[in-house]
Amino acid sequence: MPARTDLKKIMIIGSGPITIGQAAEFDYSGTQAVKALRSVGYQVVLVNSNPATIMTDPELAEGTYLEPLTVEFLEKIIAAERPDALLPTLGGQTALNLSMALYEQGILEKYGVELIGANAAAIKKGEDREEFQRAMLKIGVDVPRGKMVHSLEEGLAFAREVTGYPVVVRPSFTLGGTGGGIAENEAEFVEILTRGLSLSPTHSALVEESIVGWKEYELEVMRDKNDTVVIITSIENVDPMGVHTGDSITVAPAQTLSDVEYQKMRDAAIAIIREIGVETGGSNIQFAIDPRSGRMIVIEMNPRVSRSSALASKATGFPIAKIAALLAVGYTLDEIPNDITQKTPASFEPTIDYVVTKIPRFAFEKFSTLPNTNPGGFSDRLGTQMKSVGEVMAIGRTFKESFGKALRSLEADVRAEFSGLTTEELEARLYPNPTRIYAVLELLRRGAPVDRLYEKTRIEPWFLTQLKEVVEAEHDLETEPHRLEDLEDWRYVKGLGLSDARVGELLGVSEAAARKQRLAAGCRPVYKTVDTCAAEFEAYTPYHYSTYELEDEVRQTAKPKVVILGSGPIRIGQGVEFDYATVHAVWALRAAGYETIMVNSNPETVSTDYDTADRLYFEPLTLEDVLNLAEHEKPIGAIATLGGQTPLKLARKLAEAGVPLLGTSWEAIHKAEDRAEFNQLCAALGIPQPKGAVARTPEEALKLAEALGYPLMVRPSYVLGGRAMQVVRNPEELRWYLSGIYAALAERPSILLDQYLENALELDVDALCDGERVVVAGIMEHIERAGVHSGDSATILPPISLTPEQLETVKAYTRKLALAVGVKGLINVQYAIKDGAVYILEANPRASRTVPFVSKAIGHPLAKYAALIAVGRTLEELGFTEDPTPGFYSVKEVLIPWLKFPGVIPVLGPEMRSTGESMGIDTDPYLAYYRAELGVGQRLPLSGKVRFIEAEQLKPDWEAAGFAVSEEDYDLLIALTPHPELRRAVESGKPFITTLEGARWSLEAILRARNSSLPVRSLQAWHNPQKPAP
Amino acid sequence: MRERAVLVLEDGTTYHGYAFGHRGKSVGEVVFNTAQTGYQEILTDPSYNGQIVVMTYPHQGNYGVNVFDMESNRPWVRGFVAREFSKYTAGPRAQQSLEEFMRDTGVIGLEGIDTRALVRKIREGGVMKGVIAHATHFGSPSYRFTPEDIAALREEARKWTDIDGRDMTPEVSTPLPYQFPTFKGQRRVVVMDFGIKHAQMRYMAELGFELIVVPGKTSPAQIMALEPHGLFVSNGPGDPSMPRYAHETLWKLMGLLPTFGICLGHQLLGLAAGGRTFKLKFGHRGANHPVKNLLTGKIEITSQNHGYAVDPDTLKDFKPTHINLNDGTLEGMAHLRYPVFSVQYHPEACPGPHDSIYLFHRFLEEVDAFNGLTGMPVEKQRVGGLGI
Secondary structure, eight states, X not given: OOOOSSOOEEEEEOXXXXXXXXXXXXXXXXXXXHHHXXXXXXXXXXXXXXXXXXXXXXXXXXXXXXXXXXXXXXXXXXXXXXXXXXXXXXXXXXXXXXXXXXXXXXXXXXXXXXXXXXOHHHHHHHHOHHHHHHHHHHTTOOXXXXXXXXXHHHHHHHIIIIIOSSEEEEETTOGGXXXXXXXXXXXXXXXXXXXXXXXXXXXXXXXXXOOTTSEXXXXXXXXXXXXXXXXXEEEEESSOTTSOGGGSOEEESOSSOOHHHHHHHHHHHHHHHHHHTOOSEEEEEEEEEOTTTOOEEEEEEESXXXXXXXXXXXXXXXXXXHHHHHHHTTOOGGGSBOTTTSSSBSSSOOBOSSXXXXXXXXXXXXXXXXXXXXXXXOOOOOOSSXXXXXXXXXXXXXXXXXXXXXXXHTOOXXXXXXXXXXXXXXXXXXXXXXXXXXXXXXHHHTTOOHHHHHHHHOOXXXXXXXXXXXXXXXXXXXXXXXXXXXXXXXXXXXHTTOOHHHHHHHHTSOHHHHHHXXXXXXXXXXXXXXXXXTTSSOOOSOEEEEESSSOOXXXXXXXOEEEEEOOOSOBTTBOHHHHHHHHHHHHHHHHTTOEEEEEEOOTTSSTXXXXXXXXXXXXXXXXXXXXXXXXXXXXXXXXXXXXXXXXXXXXHHHHHTTOOBOSSOHHHHHHHHSHHHHHHHHHHHTOOOOOEEEESSHHHHHHHHHHHOSSEEEEESSOGGGTTOEEEOSHHHHHHHIIIIITTOTTOOOEEEEEOOTTXXXXXXXXXXXXXXXXXXXXXXXXXXXXXXXXXXXXXXXXSSOOHHHHHHHHHHHHHHHHHHTOSEXXXXXXXXXXXXXXXXXXXXXXXXXXXXXXXXXXXXXHHHHHHHHTTOOHHHHTOOSXXXXXXXXXXXXXXXXXXXXXXXXXXXXXXXXXXXXXXXXXXXXXXXXXXXXXXXXXXXXXXXXXXXXXXXXXXXXXXXXXXEOSSSOSEEEEXXXXXXXXXXXXXXXXXXXSHHHHHHHHHHHHHHHTOOOOOOOHHHHHXXXXXXX | OOOEEEEEEXXXXXXXXXXXXXXXXXXXXXXXXXXXXXXXXXXTXXXXXXEEEEESSSEEOTTOBOSTTOSSSSOOOSEEEESEEOSSOOSTTOOBOHHHHHHHHTOEEEESSOHHHHHHHHHHHOOEEEEEEEGGGGTSTTOOOOHHHHHHHHHHHHHOOTTTTSOOSTTTSOSXXXXXXXXXXXXXXXXXXXXXXXHHHHHHHHXXXXXXXXXXXXOHHHHHHTOOSEEEEOOOOSOTTSOHHHHHHHHHHBTTBOEEEEXXXXXXXXXXXXXXXXXXXXXXXXXXXXXXXXXXXXEEEEEEEEEEEEOGGGOSSEEEEEEETTTOOXXXXXXXXXXXXXXXXXXXXXXXXXXXXXXXXXXXXXXXXXXXXXXXXXXXXXXXXSOO
């Protein structure tokens, strides 16, 4: 049957700025869907405020709108584009909620837009807790036992008769679940329920059996319009119920379910997707199993593609989002071929012959030191609200191997730190927290029995036993290193997932020596294929992973190969922007005739779609794994400068091991990153720098500080992403810094002291250099002043506060510097302007996080150009020789996930905390700012009440603009100190401003927004004004 | 020190790994199964009689074994191969570890080999004969295999003829008739047992059938003497062209009774009607094969275990009802005139998806329609403790 011919144009809503719980997986899903729909002839309109995504590339959709994800803007876009249908299931919860709002407000009906994939009734049934529970009872699927109670007596009776203890209390209609909790016994229950009932405006609370500690599973389900339902994979959580699945270590497929249990779950999943009525597409269904009785209950369902579906796609090779998009337009599963086998249809259930492990990555250190309104301060306890910012996935032939590979992909090893803790201290770290697994491993090393660890963690003993087997092998290696002699011994050890570095450590030799010994034994990894079918059919898709076995499956080709190193797990400071840059490099090099090889460990991304590069290696981005791959593929070179810090820190060692680095050489990188060399270079080029010095000890730092004068920016020499950076204004503050923050750094790096240019204007510059010529692609003016990390500052392109002379100076410095450093590709330079003088702050000869933003602002794909320069093209050949000057303003604003960290008071500082960004485009700079603010959910009020805290000086301007000053209730909070009221603003979703510049820009933006209809315009139209309106 | 073990194929390909389960040596036809769960059901499925089964999923034994998941009263495989067998048994359903079970029941195991390479070998070269040998079989657990040992094992595999040209079913069929322990119902079905999986009987019993299980060699007269309302032809091992007596029996009974055949039963019905069967290169063994029901257009994800298939071009009196979407092979057929139908795959699952259970209901309908029982209440019953 053909796809629907009554639909021509389909709208897809993205998930907006990256935040905790909505990360790159929705860029992957959306990009797949756009490509799939266009490949079968539909026009696609895409809306997403997030410029760092690949889905918002203007080449991808017919109409791409970088506009705020609000009902108002979406209606304008619908009115302008008149799509026939809206596919609501690909942009996470954000898109689903917006689609429902568009439906409920009658906007879809008004413009004749059909919801495809999932209809409103199904979305509601799947999302609404009570409706969902009712539906489950109807089809005989068990749910947690619970009851809405209105009195203590009623609650006690229910707890005594049905749930027992522990029991969960959820008061109705309290903000963020305030007043709820888990009662371990009747006394606690009486206390919590009494409080909960009094806090609830309806004097009611849900009393529910506790399923904390139960085994947790997920099934990824797909259904087509003919009611064919298939399960793509099962996922088992290593961390049991009580920890959000996004924060749990998870494994695919499920390891500890018998066929009887699995089929029961599968039957339930199929019944659920039918009952909820998801017509076509994918759903994620979560189950819990009581480990004692085996009782299975369903927890929830997401009637859309999700983070787990992205993981499932990468884990199996079955592209859920792509297929979901095709199903939504009327294809059936059996009409769609399986890309991987080509000969078999998509109407099957993938079966895999390896194990996949996902481990989340956290960024608690960014928020733990901020002022906090909670009495107990910051807590690192994991719970039912997701807190991780990214994740890694690894594939191995056994759980042990995949777990070991995943752990090293994280780039967050705390083993050394944990080996120094006492057993008691380690046991105290067994509550759910980001590093619990390291405590488990260390305790296993010290002989802790699996039973005891199970008791403390409720991690299924099967997993604990697997880890114990690894630990025992480690012990054998350490005590009897001579037993590691022949190829089979080495294969066994490597097959446990132990890195060369770890083996070396156990043998008492360096990583390099261990590697040498391994190679001498003839032990090299082989590469297997992810093929959806456990080798039953021939696979045509080159998606590979390493293991230590016999047979290598990679077909050799004669084309010149380029390895593009991906960016690893998303973390603060290294977001989806770098995935964007590496994917663009792949596309450019593919088009230029190279065979592209992508290496990455992040399952959320477009880069790890097997459709992106000619070959995908799902591997840890460590020296060992990249070297193995380079030896296996023998590329003409590797590109390490587009994926952020992860590949960059491998650059030197790769170069030393003989892997040619394409583009900027590591010597050039070093020249810019090494403080002393950089200072020398700037002096030689006549580029002024703030005064600075390097101290080796705290004592020296205090001495040098006197000579430099305060205020100073102080930071450790190597810590990345601005961690542990501080402005100090006097010797006391410096001493406090040295004895507190610095003393906590285990490695005691040297200390950098820099003259702090107070209230300076900061600039971010991205430029391209081919060795001969430099094009200054974009100059961004920071809206917040110096002292706020460049990654957390709003920026505007082109700048509005610079004189033409200053602009020329900045360009001239950039050109001189790029040529002198020897850049072959991208360079990012940061400047400060103080009292009219331009100072250089730092230079990074690599793709920066602003590359996608600048590319979209100027209409040139900078990362593609950089990749082509890396293989020898010149800017002239690329036709990019003039510094571009866009005819409109682009503003980037950042999103910081304050809400996810209880009690934390929002303040901007020199440490980066944002996870995502939005882009606003307008011919007026302030309206561009207004749009960007809306894009991150800062709904600036056009009128109303403003509360000022420590911001007296601002009152007159706001009053003059017609705002009322309020000491209590407000529509906007302006607080220039870290006041607890800011936290309340975060929790109640009210807009707030914490900087003077932010306040000034916001007021100006509000004034102009009052007189603007804020029309919408696609990115394509911005860059090609001749393009007729849709 | 782990005990070494080898798998040597008839073409000489040798996989070095480690011993598991019962110690010794075993020769068989090497086949692979792609199901991710259900090893106990696979081990005890009589259709694997004569075969060494390689599981593609690397971890086996994770959740142990129990009395509920037995598909017959003992394992029938001649060897069991996995990337890694679990040393720990998880879950509340487990009653014994897989290792103990294999030792108790004499199943020879091999782990630690590149099972994916082996599967690719079978996929490309077709099923092959092979021998698993443990070091202890050659003397002691620390024994290291010599090239001569490997050559001798290869020779043994090459010469093994047990599976070709032989009827494999008598070994796994019941020697005597018996009644499956259910209440007596009004719908009596004679089950021709060629190596039946318990799940088939459990489903029929739950639907209220009275089941009389008879050896595959039972004559048509003996079957009719039991006055059945229907006939069920079970799965079983080996080449379907070998049990010629069964072709004759089924040919004689054709049209006399509503008949449902599964797997070998399907092949025997095809042969009885004058069709032909052929051996697949490496068979269908797994729990994820898409099958299209040509009557309804619906797709079922199916459990499969067969090395032979009925050639649809040779069908006489039957029409195809189901096809495999992966390779287009025949998966089900129905008689043009009689209430006789069969499927190549396993609607009883165990292991595998339950998408095709409707076929048992369909059998019930056919039996009722044929015997004028339509409208009679179905006495559904729980078959205690059998885990469905």
